[in-house]
């Protein structure tokens with residue numbers, strides 16, 4: 154089983170990165186092979202809505218996103234870890250999400266089925282405030298991102314009132330929770 158972790162925060166080794174590290178360790182403990190990409194390291198231009206992909210299913214922009222498409226299409230489990238910035242995911246992650254418009258076009262306009270239907274997606278997030286609806290916007294975006302790449306939304310692990318760098322490490326059980334969630338999800342998918 155292949156697990157792709159996407160680090161979506163502009164802050165290296167920040168709260169969501171620490172959570173994703175643990176999730177991937179849990180996935181490895183359950184026997185999965187893991188690979189990761191860091192949105193901040195990718196040189197990806199934003200979608201320009203040229204609409205070429207509606208006809209071709211391919212993105213007209215040739216940049217480092219070209220290497221990301223096959224990873225998104227071949228992973229059994231895609232895990233996006235991104236904090237909340239103004240009630241959504243940060244721009245660095247959103248650029249990547251918008252560029253899957255090419256895969257959305259393949260699926261919904263060109264009616265090309267994405268690879269096997271048993272693939273899953275999982276979302277990890279953290280937010281500085283305690284707002285009840287603070288994750289709503291991001292969850293909706295991530296659900297449609299996963300739908301476009303052909304993975305079923307399996308759920309999320311989110312933490313409120315986590316702001317400063319490293320704060321997640323002081324949380325009483327966030328790290329073991331992330332590890333156990335990764336381990337349990339891989340085990341569930343293998344059974």
Ligand SMILES: Cc1cc2nc3c(=O)[nH]c(=O)nc-3n(C[C@H](O)[C@H](O)[C@H](O)COP(=O)(O)O)c2cc1C
Nearest residue numbers: 162167168169236237238239240280281282315316
């Ligand atoms: C530009 C910006 C916008 C933010 N917007 C929100 C927000 O709308 N709601 C919230 O609760 N926290 C917000 N935060 C706080 C982050 O979600 C929080 O610091 C989080 O722990 C960062 O995770 P990271 O360390 O993985 O980057 C914002 C932070 C920044 C820098």
